[in-house]
Amino acid sequence: MEKALLSGNEAVARGAFEADVKVAAAYPGTPSTEILENIAQYGEIYKEWSVNEKVALEVAAGASMAGARAICAMKHVGLNVAADPLFSMSYIGATGGFIVVSADDPGMHSSQNEQDNRHYARAAKIPCLEPSDSQESKDFVAIGMEMSEKYDTPVLLRMTTRVCHSKTVVKISDKKQWANIEYLKDIKKRIIVPAHAKVRHAVVEERTKKLIEFAKKTKLNKKPSKKSNFLVIASGISLYYAKEALPEMDFFKIGLSWPLNLEAIKETTKNYKKVYVVEENDPFIENELKTAGIKVIGKDVFPQVDELDQEKIAIALKKDTALKVPVKGLPPRPPALCPGCPHTGIFYALSKLKLPATGDIGCYTLGAFPPLNALDTTVCMGASITNAHGIEKAEVGELSKKIVAVIGDSTFFHSGLTGLANMVYNRSKGIVVILDNSTTAMTGHQGHPGTGKTLHYGDQEIIDIYAVVSALGVKDIHKVDPHDIPSVKEAFKKALAFDGISVIIAKRPCIFLVPNRSYGKVYSVNTEKCIGCKICVELGCPAISFKNRKSIINPFLCVGCGLCASLCPTKAITFQGGANA
Amino acid sequence: MHKNIMIAGVGGQGIIVAADIIALAAIHSGYDVKKSEIHGMSQRGGSVTSSVKFAKKVLSPVITSGEADILLSFELLESLRQIHFLKDGGFLAVNNMKIDPLPVAVGNFEYPPDIKERLLSIVGEKNVLFVDALDSVKSIGDVRTMNVFLIGAISSKIPQIKSVSWEKAIRERLPEKAFDKNIKAFEMGKNSR
Ligand code: SF4
Ligand code: SF4
Numbered sequence: 001m002e003k004a005l006l007s008g009n010e011a012v013a014r015g016a017f018e019a020d021v022k023v024a025a026a027y028p029g030t031p032s033t034e035i036l037e038n039i040a041q042y043g044e045i046y047k048e049w050s051v052n053e054k055v056a057l058e059v060a061a062g063a064s065m066a067g068a069r070a071i072c073a074m075k076h077v078g079l080n081v082a083a084d085p086l087f088s089m090s091y092i093g094a095t096g097g098f099i100v101v102s103a104d105d106p107g108m109h110s111s112q113n114e115q116d117n118r119h120y121a122r123a124a125k126i127p128c129l130e131p132s133d134s135q136e137s138k139d140f141v142a143i144g145m146e147m148s149e150k151y152d153t154p155v156l157l158r159m160t161t162r163v164c165h166s167k168t169v170v171k172i173s174d175k176k177q178w179a180n181i182e183y184l185k186d187i188k189k190r191i192i193v194p195a196h197a198k199v200r201h202a203v204v205e206e207r208t209k210k211l212i213e214f215a216k217k218t219k220l221n222k223k224p225s226k227k228s229n230f231l232v233i234a235s236g237i238s239l240y241y242a243k244e245a246l247p248e249m250d251f252f253k254i255g256l257s258w259p260l261n262l263e264a265i266k267e268t269t270k271n272y273k274k275v276y277v278v279e280e281n282d283p284f285i286e287n288e289l290k291t292a293g294i295k296v297i298g299k300d301v302f303p304q305v306d307e308l309d310q311e312k313i314a315i316a317l318k319k320d321t322a323l324k325v326p327v328k329g330l331p332p333r334p335p336a337l338c339p340g341c342p343h344t345g346i347f348y349a350l351s352k353l354k355l356p357a358t359g360d361i362g363c364y365t366l367g368a369f370p371p372l373n374a375l376d377t378t379v380c381m382g383a384s385i386t387n388a389h390g391i392e393k394a395e396v397g398e399l400s401k402k403i404v405a406v407i408g409d410s411t412f413f414h415s416g417l418t419g420l421a422n423m424v425y426n427r428s429k430g431i432v433v434i435l436d437n438s439t440t441a442m443t444g445h446q447g448h449p450g451t452g453k454t455l456h457y458g459d460q461e462i463i464d465i466y467a468v469v470s471a472l473g474v475k476d477i478h479k480v481d482p483h484d485i486p487s488v489k490e491a492f493k494k495a496l497a498f499d500g501i502s503v504i505i506a507k508r509p510c511i512f513l514v515p516n517r518s519y520g521k522v523y524s525v526n527t528e529k530c531i532g533c534k535i536c537v538e539l540g541c542p543a544i545s546f547k548n549r550k551s552i553i554n555p556f557l558c559v560g561c562g563l564c565a566s567l568c569p570t571k572a573i574t575f576q577g578g579a580n581a
Numbered sequence: 582m583h584k585n586i587m588i589a590g591v592g593g594q595g596i597i598v599a600a601d602i603i604a605l606a607a608i609h610s611g612y613d614v615k616k617s618e619i620h621g622m623s624q625r626g627g628s629v630t631s632s633v634k635f636a637k638k639v640l641s642p643v644i645t646s647g648e649a650d651i652l653l654s655f656e657l658l659e660s661l662r663q664i665h666f667l668k669d670g671g672f673l674a675v676n677n678m679k680i681d682p683l684p685v686a687v688g689n690f691e692y693p694p695d696i697k698e699r700l701l702s703i704v705g706e707k708n709v710l711f712v713d714a715l716d717s718v719k720s721i722g723d724v725r726t727m728n729v730f731l732i733g734a735i736s737s738k739i740p741q742i743k744s745v746s747w748e749k750a751i752r753e754r755l756p757e758k759a760f761d762k763n764i765k766a767f768e769m770g771k772n773s774r
Contacts, residue, residue, distance in 0.1 A: 005601075005608050005616070109619045133615075133642075166642035167604060167616040237642075244640040311645035324647040324665040327699070330658065331690035333591065333682035335627035366625060371687045537687055542626045545686040554680065556715070556724070 002172040008163040011134035011170050012101060013038030015141025016071050019097070020178035021045055023063035025056035027414060028443035029075030030110040031164035032103035036073060037444070040455050047455045049446050052381070052414040053078035057100060058085050061154075064098035065190060067181035069145055073101035076117050077380065081415070083120065086154065090124040091192050091200040093152035093207075095181050097145030103159045106280040107307030110442075112361070112380065114305070116282035121156040121258045125204050127211055128156045128258040129220065130236040134168040136255065142176075143220065149181070151207055151214070158257070160280060162237045162307070212259045220255030223268055231272040233265065233289070233296065235279055238308055242278040245313035249276075257285060262292045269294055276301075276317075280308045337366050339543040340561035342437050342508035345482035346406065347374035348539055349489050355404050357433075358391065360384035360416075362408040363442045364435050372540045375406070382407070382415025388430045389423050402496055404431045409465065410440035410448040417468070423501050424473040431495045431502045434465055435482070437510040445512060469503045482506040483563050511559055521560030522576045524553050529572035536564040536573060583636040584741060585644045589663040590655025591680050592629045595728035598754060599653075600631035602732055605750035606742045607635035615642035626683075628659055630666075635741070653735050655714075655728070656680050657696045664703055673700065674710045674735045676727070710734060712773050718766050723759070726766035733770020 006014065012035045016024060024047040026036040039047045046063075050056035053074040063070035074082060079102045086100060102120065105111040121128030129144055131137040137159065144155040188196050215221070224231065228250045234242045235254035243251060252268055254260070269275045277286040277298040286298035301316045302308070315323070337344055347367035350357055351374045359365055359375035360383065368375035377387055388405035407416045412434050420432060440446040447453025452462035469477055476498040478491040488506070495502035525536075532549040543557035544564060553564075553573070565573040586603055590596045597618050604616040612635040619629070632644040644666055652667045653674045654660030660675045667673055675697075684690045693699070701709060714730045729751060736747060751763050 003608070005604055005614060161619065162617060162642060165618050167601070167614070168639075168642065169608065169613055240640045240642070309643050309645050310641045311648075324667075326646075326663075326665045327661050330662050331682050331685050331692065333626075333628045333658070333662075334684070335592065335625035336683045338593075338625060363625065370683070370689070540683065540687070542681075542683055542686065545681045546688045556678075557680070 004170050004172050005167045006134045006138070006170045007034060007165055007167045008131065008134050008137040008159055009034035009103075009165070010038045011137035012073070012141055012157070012159070013042070014170070014172065015138035016045065017042040018138070018173055018175050019142040019145045020069060020175055021071050021145075022068035022096070022180070023060060023070040024048075024072070025050045025059040026073040027051070027053045027056055027078060028440055028446045029078050029103075030443060031105055031161040032073045032075045032078070032101060032159070033443045033446070034164070035101060036455065049440075049448060049455050051449065053082040054085060057082040057089070060098060060100070061085060061089050061092075064094045064096045065092070066096065067183045068096040069178060070096060071099045071101065071141070073103070075111065076102055076104040076115050077111060077113065079117055079120055081381065086120065087124050088192055089154045090126050091197055091204060092190050094148045094154055095183070097148040098154045099141060099144045099148065099157050100154055101157045101159060103161070103164050104281075105161050107161065109161055112378070114281055116280075116284060117156070118158055118257055118284045119282070121158070125208055126154050126156055127151070127256060128158050130158050130255060130257045131163055132236055132239045132253070132255075133163065134166070134170045137163060138170055140255070147214070151211055153207060153211075158236070160237055166237075208259060215256055215259050215261040216263060218256055221261050221264070222253040222255075223264060224250035224252055226250060226271055229273040231269060231275045233275065233277045233285060235285060238278045238280055241308050241310045242313055245310040245319070246317070254285060260285065260288050262288070262294070265289060266292065266294050269296070278302060278308070278313060334369060335366055336369070336542050337363065337540060338511055339541050339557050340511035340514075340559035340563075342482050342506070342510065343367060343435050344372075344539055344541065345485055345488055345563060346433060346435060346506050347372040349485055349492060350374040350404065353489065353492055355402055355492065356399055357404040357406055358384045358387040360405075360407045360411050361442075362411055364406060364408055367406075370540070371538045381411055382419050385416055385419030385423060385432055388432070389419070389426070389428045392428050392430045401429075404433060406433045406435055408441075409434060409436040409438065409450045410446070412465065413448050413450060417472075420469065420474070420503075421472050428501050429499065431492070431504065433504045433506055434469075436465060436505055436507040438507070439510050439513060441510045441512065445510065465505055469505070474501050474503050476500060476502040478502070478504045480504060480506050482508050483561065483566070485567060511561065514559075522553070522555045522558045523560060523562065523565055523573050524555070524576050525551050526572045526574065529570045531570055531572075533569060535567050535569065539564060539567070582741065584634070584739065585649045586633045586651045586653065586735075586739070587630060587644050587649040587663065587666050588632075588653045588655070589628070589630045589659045591659060592626050594629075594655045595725065596629050596631050596655060599728040599732055600633050602729065602750045602754050603633045603739075604635070605753055606746040607633065609746035609749050610742045612741070613637060613639050615639040617642040628662060630663060651735055651738055653731055655731065658682070658692065660700060661693065661696050664700065667704065670708065671704075672708050672710075672735070672738050673704045674712065674731065675700065676714045676731055677711055678715055710774065712770070714770070717769055717773065721762050721765055721769075723762050725759075726763050729763040730766040730770035730773075733767040734773050736767070736771055737774070
């Protein structure tokens with residue numbers, strides 16, 4: 001058997017291949033993105049970047065209804081977008097195996113909240129599998145598919161950042177051919193009008209009973225053989241953190257975290273003096289156990305906020321006191337827009353014109369921070385447009401008269417379209433800036449309808465954003481190059497004067513799409529000519545620093561976009577050419 | 582035997598690839614390996630760390646404070662930021678490169694002037710190696726080999742990994758056409774002491 005070092009995400013992709021999945025759909029989002037990226041290497045699976053998570057889930061649901069095995073993947077907040085069809089699919093069930101992957105982000109490495117999506121499994125009454133490493137991430141796909149088909153249910157595969165992005169050793173197997181289940185029309189099952197849904201709800205409750213029986217015998221959970229007086233109950237990555245921190249204790253491993261095998265846990269815990277539940281974020285297992293009358297120690301000692309690790313577990317049980325602490329007082333290094341980022345010009349203009357702006361989810365959220373300080377809000381995908389509309393309708397004076405929404409091109413297709421239609425329909429007066437960098441940059445440059453790049457078919461005709469905006473009924477549309485600051489300012493002035501909705505399409509490709517960028521051209525500052533006005537520094541380009549009242553450019557970072565040079569009043573910044581090696 | 586290696590630096594410096602190469606080399610030398618990293622926001626010029634742990638059997642994929650046998654830092658300030666991960670008696674290798682964080686670039690913070698002295702006083706002279714990776718790889722004509730140069734620089738501190746495993750890992754992880762340059766960078770790094 002071949003061994004490979006795979007991340008949890010790569011392992012899920014491999015699992016999908018080995019389980020003969022036919023259809024895979026996702027919207028990219030950290031930490032889930034690499035699942036579909038890696039499924040893409042298996043030619044025989046149909047795969048797509050859907051425009052949002054709800055669409056992705058519905059695509060996979062369709063394939064499952066047709067009798068094929070299907071998987072969809074998203075980050076935790078993506079499941080909020082897809083929650084509507086998830087709950088319906090619980091009633092409809094699965095024909096071909098149907099797995100929904102939720103990649104949660106304890107520690108919020110790149111997310112707006114720390115929600116624990118195991119609650120979704122319980123709320124939707126579908127089983128929840130929690131792998132602890134890459135081997136299990138792969139194996140649980142096949143197990144999940146079988147469960148899904150046997151119990152006629154979608155299955156939630158709940159990953160977390162550390163499982164998604166840790167690489168651990170995996171045994172690779174061959175694909176097991178799986179024949180599609182024959183499609184039979186069954187409207188009582190698949191059309192959930194109230195009369196049908198009432199019946200289905202009873203079926204779901206019966207299914208839960210069967211799942212509880214399954215939980216009693218599955219090898220997904222592993223009982224301890226008693227050696228210690230202390231028991232730890234843990235799931236997911238927490239199991240390994242706890243095993244490392246508390247090697248002398250016994251472990252009850254939970255691989256199926258909903259429904260739980262309460263009977264076995266109750267039986268086992270009787271043999272121990274103390275029982276701990278170690279899990280990240282919410283006391284999900286803990287509360288289930290406590291409700292069942294099982295005495296456990298959980299969030300009263302272990303933290304509920306942030307990621308867990310072996311050190312935090314040891315500290316919670318006061319096993320380790322001599323801790324090394326970080327050096328204090330160092331300058332922070334927050335993420336920033338990249339050198340040469342096309343969004344820089346828009347944010348620079350926004351901050352100079354002092355326009356309030358509602359932001360959205362993507363790299364461009366970073367424009368909110370100094371020195372640009374160009375955003376006022378960020379809520380969730382698509383909310384820039386709808387928030388701006390709400391602010392405009394609140395009629396709170398100046399703010400309502402000049403509110404600007406900024407949204408990326410991928411986000412526009414994700415859920416900006418509906419917001420813009422709503423603005424048109426409800427006679428809004430705001431400005432919407434579509435920051436079109438021709439990719440989904442934050443998650444690693446995936447395609448979307450505006451790029452014409454598909455995951456499965458290669459190139460496809462582009463859906464033109466200008467034409468779409470125009471078709472929605474927007475009358476005042478401006479196309480600008482975001483690095484041409486005077487024309488950007490001009491477009492804002494015209495849009496502010498327009499009595500209605502204006503859309504500014506700021507188009508320039510992400511710097512990562514520019515070939516050989518790191519070998520390209522370099523600009524440098526002539527210190528004699530520099531008057532220290534700081535105009536270039538205010539761009540927030542990470543290559544530019546201010547030292548001894550002059551600006552300097554780091555040649556290792558500069559990608560030669562020329563934006564700073566175009567703004568320098570004394571022409572102190574000039575093109576140096578050459579490779580920066 | 583349990584070996585914990587942590588790599589620190591700034592997003593975009595090739596840290597994740599470097600950690601992959603170490604992890605693959607350890608696997609080829611017969612160990613269980615867990616490697617951990619964080620994507621997303623941190624790649625946009627923010628602080629980045631990646632951990633590689635190898636042993637007969639590894640449990641947690643993350644390295645916590647005071648647990649690293651080796652800290653390899655791609656940037657000066659980042660070595661000071663992550664130094665608490667290094668265990669007493671652990672080995673520190675630092676690339677002599679300064680990248681101003683944005684708060685320094687815009688003048689809200691000062692880049693600490695005495696980083697080397699502070700590191701020496703924390704770690705002790707005999708356990709620190711300062712290297713000029715960027716200058717060194719310029720002769721190769723590809724600054725992207727900097728990360729492999731730095732792996733070479735710590736390779737003698739990881740005797741558990743066989744030299745054929747390093748080669749195999751580099752071949753596996755990097756594009757075919759970059760192989761020769763990177764082997765050269767690795768050798769140069771190895772001889773940089
Ligand atoms: S914009 Fe020109 S003059 Fe002003 S600080 Fe920058 S380089 Fe100096
Ligand atoms: S040309 Fe100026 S703005 Fe563009 S990357 Fe170089 S330093 Fe930054």
